[in-house]
Amino acid sequence: xxxxxIRVDYALAMDDGSGCGLTNAQLxxxxxxxxxxxxxxxxxxxxxxxxxxxxxxxxxxxxxxxxFASELSDAVTDIVVLGIGxxxxxxxxxxxxxxxxxxxxxxxxIHYPDNSDPWRLDGLLRALDPKATLAVVISKSGGTVExxxxxxxxxxxxxxxxxxxKDHLVAITDPESGLLRSLADTEGLRSFDIPSNVGGRFSxxxxxxxxxxxxxxxxxxxxxxxxxxxxxxxxxxxxxxNPAGIVAALHVLHHRLHGRPIHVMMPYSDALRGYANWFxxxxxxxxxxxxxxxxxxxxxGPTPLPAVGATDQHAQVQLFMEGPKDKLVTxxxxxxxxAKRAIPTEEGPxxxxxxxDLAELLDYERRATALALAGDGRxxxxxxxxxxxxxxxxxxxxxxxxxxxxxxxxxxxxAFDQPGVELGKRLAxxxxxxxxxxxxxxxxxxxxxxxxxxxx
Amino acid sequence: xxxxxIRVDYALAMDDGSGCGLTNAQLxxxxxxxxxxxxxxxxxxxxxxxxxxxxxxxxxxxxxxxxFASELSDAVTDIVVLGIGxxxxxxxxxxxxxxxxxxxxxxxxIHYPDNSDPWRLDGLLRALDPKATLAVVISKSGGTVExxxxxxxxxxxxxxxxxxxKDHLVAITDPESGLLRSLADTEGLRSFDIPSNVGGRFSxxxxxxxxxxxxxxxxxxxxxxxxxxxxxxxxxxxxxxNPAGIVAALHVLHHRLHGRPIHVMMPYSDALRGYANWFxxxxxxxxxxxxxxxxxxxxxGPTPLPAVGATDQHAQVQLFMEGPKDKLVTxxxxxxxxAKRAIPTEEGPxxxxxxxDLAELLDYERRATALALAGDGRxxxxxxxxxxxxxxxxxxxxxxxxxxxxxxxxxxxxAFDQPGVELGKRLAxxxxxxxxxxxxxxxxxxxxxxxxxxxx
Numbered sequence: 075x076x077x078x079x080i081r082v083d084y085a086l087a088m089d090d091g092s093g094c095g096l097t098n099a100q101l102x103x104x105x106x107x108x109x110x111x112x113x114x115x116x117x118x119x120x121x122x123x124x125x126x127x128x129x130x131x132x133x134x135x136x137x138x139x140x141x142f143a144s145e146l147s148d149a150v151t152d153i154v155v156l157g158i159g160x161x162x163x164x165x166x167x168x169x170x171x172x173x174x175x176x177x178x179x180x181x182x183x184i185h186y187p188d189n190s191d192p193w194r195l196d197g198l199l200r201a202l203d204p205k206a207t208l209a210v211v212i213s214k215s216g217g218t219v220e221x222x223x224x225x226x227x228x229x230x231x232x233x234x235x236x237x238x239x240k241d242h243l244v245a246i247t248d249p250e251s252g253l254l255r256s257l258a259d260t261e262g263l264r265s266f267d268i269p270s271n272v273g274g275r276f277s278x279x280x281x282x283x284x285x286x287x288x289x290x291x292x293x294x295x296x297x298x299x300x301x302x303x304x305x306x307x308x309x310x311x312x313x314x315x316n317p318a319g320i321v322a323a324l325h326v327l328h329h330r331l332h333g334r335p336i337h338v339m340m341p342y343s344d345a346l347r348g349y350a351n352w353f354x355x356x357x358x359x360x361x362x363x364x365x366x367x368x369x370x371x372x373x374x375g376p377t378p379l380p381a382v383g384a385t386d387q388h389a390q391v392q393l394f395m396e397g398p399k400d401k402l403v404t405x406x407x408x409x410x411x412x413a414k415r416a417i418p419t420e421e422g423p424x425x426x427x428x429x430x431d432l433a434e435l436l437d438y439e440r441r442a443t444a445l446a447l448a449g450d451g452r453x454x455x456x457x458x459x460x461x462x463x464x465x466x467x468x469x470x471x472x473x474x475x476x477x478x479x480x481x482x483x484x485x486x487x488x489a490f491d492q493p494g495v496e497l498g499k500r501l502a503x504x505x506x507x508x509x510x511x512x513x514x515x516x517x518x519x520x521x522x523x524x525x526x527x528x529x530x
Numbered sequence: 531x532x533x534x535x536i537r538v539d540y541a542l543a544m545d546d547g548s549g550c551g552l553t554n555a556q557l558x559x560x561x562x563x564x565x566x567x568x569x570x571x572x573x574x575x576x577x578x579x580x581x582x583x584x585x586x587x588x589x590x591x592x593x594x595x596x597x598f599a600s601e602l603s604d605a606v607t608d609i610v611v612l613g614i615g616x617x618x619x620x621x622x623x624x625x626x627x628x629x630x631x632x633x634x635x636x637x638x639x640i641h642y643p644d645n646s647d648p649w650r651l652d653g654l655l656r657a658l659d660p661k662a663t664l665a666v667v668i669s670k671s672g673g674t675v676e677x678x679x680x681x682x683x684x685x686x687x688x689x690x691x692x693x694x695x696k697d698h699l700v701a702i703t704d705p706e707s708g709l710l711r712s713l714a715d716t717e718g719l720r721s722f723d724i725p726s727n728v729g730g731r732f733s734x735x736x737x738x739x740x741x742x743x744x745x746x747x748x749x750x751x752x753x754x755x756x757x758x759x760x761x762x763x764x765x766x767x768x769x770x771x772n773p774a775g776i777v778a779a780l781h782v783l784h785h786r787l788h789g790r791p792i793h794v795m796m797p798y799s800d801a802l803r804g805y806a807n808w809f810x811x812x813x814x815x816x817x818x819x820x821x822x823x824x825x826x827x828x829x830x831g832p833t834p835l836p837a838v839g840a841t842d843q844h845a846q847v848q849l850f851m852e853g854p855k856d857k858l859v860t861x862x863x864x865x866x867x868x869a870k871r872a873i874p875t876e877e878g879p880x881x882x883x884x885x886x887d888l889a890e891l892l893d894y895e896r897r898a899t900a901l902a903l904a905g906d907g908r909x910x911x912x913x914x915x916x917x918x919x920x921x922x923x924x925x926x927x928x929x930x931x932x933x934x935x936x937x938x939x940x941x942x943x944x945a946f947d948q949p950g951v952e953l954g955k956r957l958a959x960x961x962x963x964x965x966x967x968x969x970x971x972x973x974x975x976x977x978x979x980x981x982x983x984x985x986x
Binding site: 081082083084085086087088090091158159160162163174175176178188189190191192193194195196197198200201216218219220222223224225226227229230253256257274314315316317320335336342343344345351354355358359361362363364373374375377379380382383384385387388389390391392393394395396397398399400401411412413414415417418420422423424426427428430431432433435436438439441442443445446448449492493494495497498499500501502503504505506507508509518521522525526527528529530 | 537538539540541542543544546547614615616618619630631632634644645646647648649650651652653654656657672674675676678679680681682683685686709712713730770771772773776791792798799800801807810811814815817818819820829830831833835836838839840841843844845846847848849850851852853854855856857867868869870871873874876878879880882883884886887888889891892894895897898899901902904905948949950951953954955956957958959960961962963964965974977978981982983984985986
């Protein structure tokens with residue numbers, strides 16, 4: 075670990091730092107389970123069943139993406155990314171973290187309508203010119219209904235605008251199977267791969283994140299390099315040398331031993347708001363499971379909660395400080411700020427602020443909040459980034475992906491499926507009148523018809 | 531209640547609707563506590579100690595705000611609102627909900643830098659012209675450190691830009707006391723009031739929300755009218771006739787009787803994302819308390835969780851469906867969508883979507899998700915808005931404010947203070963070297979110096 079590395083400081087998550095009850099002995103007692111879990115993850119990666127672990131080495135897709143970005147005409151001023159969930163959150167977090175807070179007027183804009191809410195998509199399409207727009211449609215399976223609906227709307231918009239589909243539409247999907255793959259192949263669309271062994275929420279280091287990042291002009295080689303450096307640290311079998319192991323073990327132990335199922339992700343950086351949202355999906359969808367590995371009903375899973383400092387000191391910290399001791403907070407700190415702005419000195423009541431910098435104030439607030447929580451036995455850990463650039467962000471993505479995989483092992487569940495959303499999908503297909511889902515349609519009608527009346 | 535009214539449908543929060551365990555008898559058993567709590571809230575309002583209840587009738591501030599907005603020069607193209615927490619979340623939710631998804635290029639822009647992160651504020655000030663900018667600084671107490679720091683930066687920016695402070699800076703603060711009030715009075719700045727008996731998180735119907743709304747050209751009289759109609763419904767002492775009473779009782783009972791402390795706010799509308807964030811502060815800061823009314827240590831409070839449908843079906847719903855049964859979900863549905871966009875018909879795998887509308891798809895997804903949750907005994911309620919306009923939004927704001935006040939009574943805590951953030955403030959003042967906080971400075975240094983080393 076060099077001075078340039080991401081550092082996880084967990085003094086305030088331990089009993090001797092914050093009196094929160096988690097002892098060194100308890101942490102050490104989890105080391106064998108951690109080591110077994112990690113070895114299983116590494117074996118799955120080695121066996122080609124778990125693809126995210128190897129993504130930092132994937133230079134082929136990186137080169138494809140970079141070539142495409144450098145060849146794209148300057149006449150394309152707007153990129154519209156069609157995708158939802160894992161096809162949206164990672165790329166969005168990346169573009170938000172590495173871009174300027176307020177883009178210069180001549181910068182290429184990247185839009186994430188995300189939701190199938192027509193309010194946003196319709197507004198966006200009215201504001202854009204199809205001739206100057208590239209749409210990137212992302213769906214691993216190709217079957218995601220919201221993305222499919224958006225795609226149909228955008229395709230019509232391109233046709234109405236008289237532009238050729240294959241110059242303005244790019245697909246990112248499974249290399250071999252699925253509806254979007256066949257559409258891309260049939261129409262000869264330019265396409266990029268999400269490897270079959272990489273799930274949507276672990277896909278930010280595939281073209282799902284790399285393509286929008288490259289189109290925005292960010293250092294995607296650096297992103298993968300930083301992720302690779304973190305990956306190597308996360309492969310260490312000694313718990314106290316493995317940042318992902320420590321992050322996973324702390325969360326699982328605070329949950330299991332101390333009744334803390336609420337896991338707060340609270341970067342002190344506006345630029346990492348999207349990262350907190352990305353983490354919410356990763357943690358919630360991976361760890362919230364009905365069955366354990368032995369198919370026993372466990373209905374387990376922590377609840378991730380997004381927050382941003384200092385903003386949420388004025389919204390959620392009252393609850394974190396005084397409510398139930400059911401939370402573990404992860405702060406993210408930038409050791410070098412993204413920007414600075416000196417606070418001018420003025421006579422009068424605010425004089426004490428003069429001579430400080432806004433960035434310094436933000437850092438003081440983070441330290442004060444962590445210490446105030448610890449003073450009442452409320453634990454936290456802090457991930458320190460040397461600065462917020464592409465390598466650090468790549469490391470930060472990989473750290474929590476690896477922590478999620480290891481936490482899945484410690485919880486004893488499969489972190490890589492999401493069976494719970496199937497019923498809702500089936501009922502929605504029924505309402506849409508999709509062929510083959512007639513029984514779902516009658517199920518919904520029957521359910522709604524027989525509901526008791528409770529309303530006010 | 532007319533057809534035009536907001537409707538709370540809670541069939542799926544009751545045992546006979548979803549098998550979630552909450553019976554009619556349990557709900558009725560809470561009615562006396564509800565009635566006592568409501569009468570206390572009404573008495574506090576009547577006695578002038580609880581100001582939010584009377585805000586829908588406050589036409590004086592409305593007229594001041596409207597007059598200011600109509601007189602403001604068209605040369606002002608950008609409004610920068612300086613405020614954080616309760617001084618930001620409500621106005622932001624309002625501007626987001628009533629504005630277009632993508633603003634036309636000639637519309638007046640309203641910016642909420644919010645956080646003291648220089649990345650955003652610095653970027654914003656670089657992009658704006660001080661001559662065409664109005665800054666609105668909001669702080670009830672005038673002492674909020676992040677807002678004070680932003681104010682000093684913006685004042686310097688105005689001075690550097692050669693513009694007169696009193697033409698470009700407006701204050702919203704306590705009518706009588708506080709640092710911001712004295713600054714405004716000393717310099718003759720235009721100012722608006724947050725009544726002394728209205729707390730920040732209950733202030734959206736004061737100039738805190740009304741001024742940005744009026745400056746954006748929205749119907750603020752309609753907002754208050756809708757809030758007033760809801761207020762009258764929320765004054766009814768029969769639990770089953772009182773929407774706020776039902777919302778409060780359901781949340782408290784699912785928490786107390788069924789171990790559901792996680793309260794999800796999930797509008798199926800991108801335009802209500804800001805509303806969900808506003809609710810998080812309102813619920814967390816009001817109900818997360820260490821002491822009850824008898825000063826006993828209770829460390830209570832539910833954890834609010836923001837979500838947006840359909841987006842979070844691809845992020846959080848897996849956890850809601852399969853994880854612990856510790857959640858109650860509140861959906862918000864728009865009976866008439868904000869926008870429509872027909873999904874074109876195309877031959878091929880996505881043909882089943884043709885002929886539907888994006889708005890219809892969103893509504894199907896909401897119904898399917900609620901029913902899927904209920905099918906496994908996971909409760910939800912749905913707030914139906916006839917449409918998303920100013921009156922409906924006013925009603926929606928007031929509904930949850932009243933529900934919060936009543937929930938505070940049912941939890942037996944004071945919903946209107948926030949003592950838990952004082953320690954963090956004191957430590958931050960110490961780090962800033964503020965006079966009078968020297969002991970806090972040494973406290974932080976001592977704490978950090980003696981921390982055990984746990985890092986990786």
